Amino acid sequence: MTIDPAAGVSREAVARLAELQPTALGHIFTSDLTVNEFLLVKQAGFTPLGLVLGTSVYHCGLQLRQWSRNQELTVLSQAMYHARELAMARMQAEADPLGADGIVGVRLEVDLKEWGSDTAEFLAVGTAVKADDDAPVLADPDRGWRNDAGRPFTSDLSGQDFWTLLQAGYAPLGLVMGVCVYHVAHRTIGNVLKNLGSNVELPQFTQALYDARELAMARMQKEAEMLHAEGIVGVQLQQRNHSWGSHTTEFFAVGTAVRPIRPDHTIAVPQLVLGLDK
């Protein structure tokens, strides 16, 4: 069992992970999957190994902004990205010694309220899983389920989505994300007065929100390209204000990059059902 000390996994976690080894005597696995998710993951041919998590409490540096200019706040963008990366890397470092093939049901949480301004706790939690004999047959069995970098795959898909994805012949490659913290310029007094009482588009605001979303999504796409993914599913584009006031917003794009398991995979045709309930 090897854990990279640079990854920052705590000593307590190492002791716990040793007990989680499937070969360890009387080992019990924990998972925060729901019952349905747990059963579907088993059904899909994967065995849950244990709950893995990574934490980072992070301080955002000094960010200068101009009152009347649309701009990306690069220091904050980097902070939000780097802290999530740290949490994710620690979670993966916990899964690695378990011999996990992947981590499903990953949740990324940011908690600002307990920590005061400029400081937030970033948390990544998921359930480490390992493929057993019932798992779908891969086109390239030598490579296994891990991603190109040889690390366990990560995915924020629920157990239900994970099962459906595998049934359709796709495998998750990695959780991909893009972050952009953007400052939307304030309107000038002249502009406010000119448009007083009329219905008008505010091009500067439109442009700002447009740019910020594009940046976040482009970064997410870049991550997927680096993983050699075929595409990204389950993308969520979240918009959060945190504690930065009304003109500064974080745009966070997150999804799961997928690849086909085999070139000749078939997608099952679902049964149509018309429920009689309301």
Next chain:
Amino acid sequence: MTTAASVRPFTSALSVEEFAALRSVGYAPVGQVMGTAVYRMGRASGGCGYRSRTDYYSYNLGYYSPTGLAMTVEMPHRRGLLRQVRTRAIDRMREECAALGADGVVGVRLEVKRFVGRGLECIALGTAVRAVDGRAGPASPFTSDLSGQDVATLIRAGWRPVAFVIGIGAVIRHDDGTKRFQQQSFRNRELTAPTALVGAARASARRWLQDDARRRGGQMVVVREMTLKLRKQRCWSTMEGDRDEIAEAVILGTAIVRDDAGPAQPQRPLLILPLTEKGVRT
């Protein structure tokens, strides 16, 4: 079955769906059960063990960690208290369940509240159920925070709930100024002290959860809730009015085991596409 007891109506907090799901696997509700415990929470004893930086002797005694910072210290007393207030409430609920002659409790909800002064109140609520198909029940009633549907799905898939399990971690760390120093930075940086604090609290909670599940004979734990609370208190190890930071992590879940009497292979889910607005359900 025409005794007076059997015609008495049952009470339950179950929804119609939960009721139907439980009946489909042979369980019927018996009654709502509850347990309460109130504790007084004293000052966190043990303390952070920090010695003033000028204290040459403690330095030589090796208190300081290699980096020369305060260490995160486990608080067994606080952990025991937070655990006991919950387990007492659950045990009382289980006693009520046994008194009803039921086989287990489903849908357990724990509520922990501050009570007058330094009091801590815990209420455990659930619905006691009994097997109606003449099946022999477990030696002692099971407890579970799973819903009726989840219990039914588990039983159909060849598993059964054993016990509601709790993992609690409580750690303390002297606020030695590292955090303040790091927070003054103009650059982005990770705050090492609080990262270590919350990491240790959660790791400890997970370890105790596993321990609890093992003692109750579970093979797997389905976690429902994970919470973290931070507190500050005046530190008496130094005279400078410093503060200690305390992190308390709580993980709740249900330990489950494979049921030998159940089906060996779970039913394969059917891929259906409901013609409603909810999208694909499996």
